[in-house]
Amino acid sequence: MKLSSAQFKHTARKNLHDVRLQQALHRLQERFVGARAAALTDIDDLPRLRAAATEIRQHALTHLDVYLEQFERQVVASGGQVHWARDAAEVNRILLELAARYQVRKVAKSKSMVSEECGINEMLAANGIEVIETDLGEYILQLAREPPSHIVAPVVHKNKEDIADLFVRHHHRPRTTEIAELCREAREMLRPHFLSADMGISGANFLVAETGSALIVTNEGNGRLVTTLPRVHVAITGIEKVVPTLEDVSVLLRLLTRSATGQSITNYVSVLTGHKRASDLDGPEHFHVILVDNGRSQLLGTELEAMLRCIRCGACMNHCPVYQNIGGHAYGWVYPGPMGSVLTPNLVGLSEARDLPNASTFCGACAEVCPVSIPLPDLLRHLRVRQLEQGLRPRRERGSLRVWAWFAQHPRAYAWASRLAARLLRAVANRRGMIRRLPLAGGWTDGRDFPAPSGRTFRDLYARRTSS
Amino acid sequence: MRVGLFVTCLVDLLRPRIGFAALRLLEAAGADVVVPRTQTCCGQPGYNSGDKQAARALAHKLLDEFQDCDYLVAPSGSCAAMIRVHYPTLFADTDDAAAMSRLAARTYELTDFLVTIAGLQTVPGTFAGRITYHDSCSGLRELGVRKQPRTLIAKLPHVDLQEMHEAQTCCGFGGTFAVKYGDISARMAENKCAQITATGADAVVAGDLGCLLNIEGRLRREGSQKTRVLHIAELLAGETPEST
Amino acid sequence: MNSRETILARVRRARTSSDAVIATRLREHPRGPLPNMSEDLLTRFRERAARLASDVQGPLSAEQVPTAVANYLRERSLPVRAVRWPSIGSFEWGTVGMSVEARAARADDMVGITGAFCAIAETGTLMLLSGADTPAATSLLPETHVALVPISRIVARMEDGWDLLRMEHGLPPRAVNFVSGPSRTADIEQTVTLGAHGPYRVCIVLVADAVTGIARPVVG
Known part of the structure; x- marks a missing residue:
């Protein structure tokens, strides 16, 4: 994905005066903040659950090498294959090799932020492979040729009128602004692609070391379709996503879905282990996992390690008063909001995203809602220390x-x-x-x-x- | 009970009345108050700008100044949190870790001290009217200051506390953030002022002068002269603009 | 050094892992804090499944099932042709005018009938395992998903589902799918809309009797 974090101030200013965006952000805040709070009342002892979730993620990071190797062994045992990618270029090279090996002409994708990091859509298209985003939000963005502005609700910056216009241009059907009709239209346009795709690409919310499973959490069902119907399933995810056991997943899920959308559980939680068994009637014939480093391993053992606990729920951005006012695009890369302000400078370079660690009042709302207790303001402050040490602050400020x-x-x-x-x-x-x-x-x-x-x-x- | 009053740099420069209000409240609570004369700043501006060295130097200076106090009290959640929460982090694994932790443990935000330690029963303030209270971020999230100011406000017989929506949402001050990212900061202040105005309160009250400057500056720029902007110490001590 | 070794070397530089700690964790797979549930499992399951917009029927006896399913479909003017998991046997679909085929689901199937490995009371969720006669797409491609669930297979929490899985199957099958109501999306204006890419409706028929094949693949 194209990096534009250097234009943070400019985009933020523009967005502050974009009336429709402001309405959309207000709606996001109203729905997600309230839904999370309501959903968490269901938890008997939130601090205890949060401590347990934090421990699971931290434990996995503390023993990351061993869990990754354990995960790999289990994938291989269930007939799958694990690929290791140091960076985006390597992810793309691996994907292209797989596409060639299995004679892939069409790819159906479910939402994956790691794939946005790597720009795989552009790369596949440049190599003559058709790529269809199938998450409704991501599909809309693909039609509009825009990047996501939120990690859970990627198209939060558009309203139904924008989407209606876009659909008319691309689908050549009568215009409707009924949300249910728009959803049905997208379903009807996308269904044939699920059926004809040769390869399904998904992310993974977690990798389970115990079983070698990739776990995906979705509501629309597109994640299930892309991992069930095409001949090849490739899961692309960060090396930090591994957790020890299925029990650990249960703990994390209780917090992930409530923190993200205020659901007690998402519609679908799919635990995918290996390829189609000999006697199975459906499922992909080939199962591959690409483990992506892309700058993550350099956070281990540093003051910023806690960032790798992140389970991508988006609660920090939903509750961030800066995000709430400027929206996700201002952050200029895949990950917006407080978690993005920590991750982006680390993954793309501190000097490429100078504003991000500074554009925070340290109000602490993000850390307060983080389900895995990431001290986000402390991590941002640490990045400010590094900026100062590396002479990346303006002369007048210094x-x-x-x-x-x-x-x-x-x-x-x-x-x-x-x-x-x-x-x-x-x-x-x-x-x-x-x-x-x-x-x-x-x-x-x-x-x-x-x-x-x-x-x-x-x-x-x-x-x-x-x-x- | 020897209490060192840390006035804070903003109060010293911009609204001394808050310092005297804090003094009056501490004395009303039976404290023997000292105000170290060489005090300047807790170091937070440097700390939050990535300058740990300056922050450490100022922490040392502050430690010396308040060495012989049983308690250190500041009329600011943000400065108190700097000392209470962040000094120990700044000096972790150094020879000064223990001394800084002891200083941290005896440091309190003003209302927290008055309620939790001093058990103040009556307050001298005389304000009459409707107020609304803004929870400043550091005090709220780093020190757990939420009930304490409300407990004290409840002791003012003629005050009607009307809670605003999103009282816990940041006003947009954030120290140097307010200047570096002025337009985002001003928008946050605008949102906060809308919530304040919606309560119909005669005065908005908070525990940190930084937030108050931001809120007052925005209200006045919007042309609103009616809503008064008071520090919790001013309200409780009766040291409001009319009384002096 | 290849990428695998490079990445592992970078990770190891910052780690001091203990194999023993990890072996224990994997072997004992300890549970985290579990939610309290005051209600009985059946009540909790029904209530939670309904909250997730599943239509819950029963508990019914096995012979009442075909009528209940046919009525459900007819009341909603839905077709009475369906595809079912081959594992499900011994229901007289014909007598209620339904035409039900046992095979893998196809794109044009409008109704899919499945069993469930078990059901989870905590959230009102179905736990489905893929297998030779329990294909995954039956609960996914059709617009209507009918799930037959013996009440004896309602467990308290997801952790109980994992234990059952380990006990009855050992390793997980290709796909374990937890299904919590009809597919949905809130991508447009954060407005929840039922029926995204999967089913528009999920009908859960609770069955009081033990019926072969609806709860788990017949061992063999």
Whole structure:
């Protein structure tokens, strides 16, 4: 996927003034935030469940090498094959080899964020292979040639009128804005593709080391179709997705679906192990798993390791007041919101996404709702440390930081400077005590007044009070 | 009970009245209050900008200044959380870890201290009217300050607390965020002000001056002069703009 | 060094794994915190399945099943031609005017009749295993999915389903599908719409008697 994180501020500003997007984001927030809260009332002891989920993910990461090898052994034992990909290019090379081996002309895909990382659609198309996204949201985006703006609800930025227009252009059927009709239309357009695809590509929400299974969580049923009907099933997922046992999956699912969409369970949870057995009446003849590193392993053993616990529920973005106002596209890559602000700089390079770690108030709503207790603000802060160390912050910012630090460590100079500042700020205020414009702080005063000080610092007033 | 008042840099510079209000409340709670004169800043701006070195230097300075206090109290959830939650992290695995943890353990946000430690029974404030309370993020999520201010507000006989929708949603301040990402920050403030206005409150109250500056600045820019913007200490101590 | 070795080397650089810890975890597959359920399993299952928009019928005796299924379809003006899991036997579909074929499902099948390996009361979910005479697509391609579920196979939680799977089958089959109501999507304006790519409706017929073939493939 094309990276545009460097345009963060520009896109964010544009999105703040996009009325339809604002309505869509408001709707997302209303539905998802409320649904999650309601669904979690069903859990008897949420802190305990959350601690258990965190332990499972952390345990898997702590022993990641052994679990990956165990997973691989089990896949092979059930007749499948595991491929290891260091980066996006290698994912694409492996896929192309598989496509050639099985003479694939058409691929049906269910939603996979890792495949977005790797840009596999463009690569397959460039090699003459037709690719159909079958998740309704992803299908709409494929028609519109747009990237997803949310990891769970990828087309949240479009409303039904946008989608109706798009369908008319591509389906040449009468226009409808009835959501149920739009869904049926997409079903009818996509059904033949499921039946004629040679290869199905899915992601995997979890990999189960105990059994060598790829587990996918879906609502629409497209995930089941692409992993049941085509001759070849390829699951593409990150190396961090492995968990030890089926019991561990049950714990994680209780939190994943409630955190994501507020469902107690999604419509379909499919645990896929190997290819069609000799006597089976359906199922793919070939089963492949591509384990993708693409920058993940370099987070292990660092201050950022906790990020790999992520189960991609999207709760952090649903609850993030920054995401809620600017939407997912501003983040400029596959993963938006707080989890994206941590992941993107790590996967694409710190200097390519300078705004992301900084565009947070550290309000902590993300960490509060994270089902696997990822301390997202701490991880963002750590990225800020790295940015400063690597000289990736603007000169003026570094300069002001140095000046501030010097004064704050020299109390007499500080007292003098703050006394001066209090008077100066008082002097430029209007009669209501507000400052309308502040040089060097236009970011503040463009949208707000700045309440002026009273003119005397606390320390001066206190000194006078205690001496009298 | 010797209590060190950490005034905070924003209060010192921008609204000293909050410092005196805090002082009055602590004294009302029976504390022997000291205000170390060399205090400046807890280091949070540096810490959140990635400058751990500056943050550590200021933590050391603050530790020295409040060494002989039984408690350190700040009229700010954000500064109190910096000391209570983040100092121990900053000094983990260093020789100062134990000293910083001890400092952290005796550090409190003002309302938390008044309710949890001092058990303050009556408050001197005299405000009459409807107010709404904004939960500032750090105090709320890092220190669990939610009931404490409401417990104290309930002691004001003529105050009617009308909760706003999304009282726990960030106002958009976020320190340097408010300047670096001014338009996003202003939009968050705008949303917050809409919730405040919808309550019809005479005053919005919060525990952090940063949030108050943001909210007041936005309200006034929108042309709203009616809703007053008060720090919880001002409300409780009766140190409001009219009273001084 | 190939990619496998490169990635594993990168992972190992940061790890100190203990094989013994992992062997124990895999062997004992400990359960996490389990939800409390105050109701009996049947009540809980019915209530939760209905919440997920499944239509729940019964419990019925085995001989009542064909009539109930036929009525369900006719009341909704649905075709009475169906495809069923070959594992399901001994129902007199013909006497209620239904035409039911035992084979793998095809794209034009409108009604699919399956059993279920077991049912999970916690969430009102069906657990289906693929197999020689329990194909996966029967519960997926048709617009209407009818599932016959013996009440004796209602278990409390997903963990009980895993235990049953280990006990009766050892290793998992190609596909274990948990089905919780009709397929749905909320991708357009976060508005839940039933019937995305899978069935538009799921009819769960609870069966009071033991009937061969509806709960699990006949061993052999």
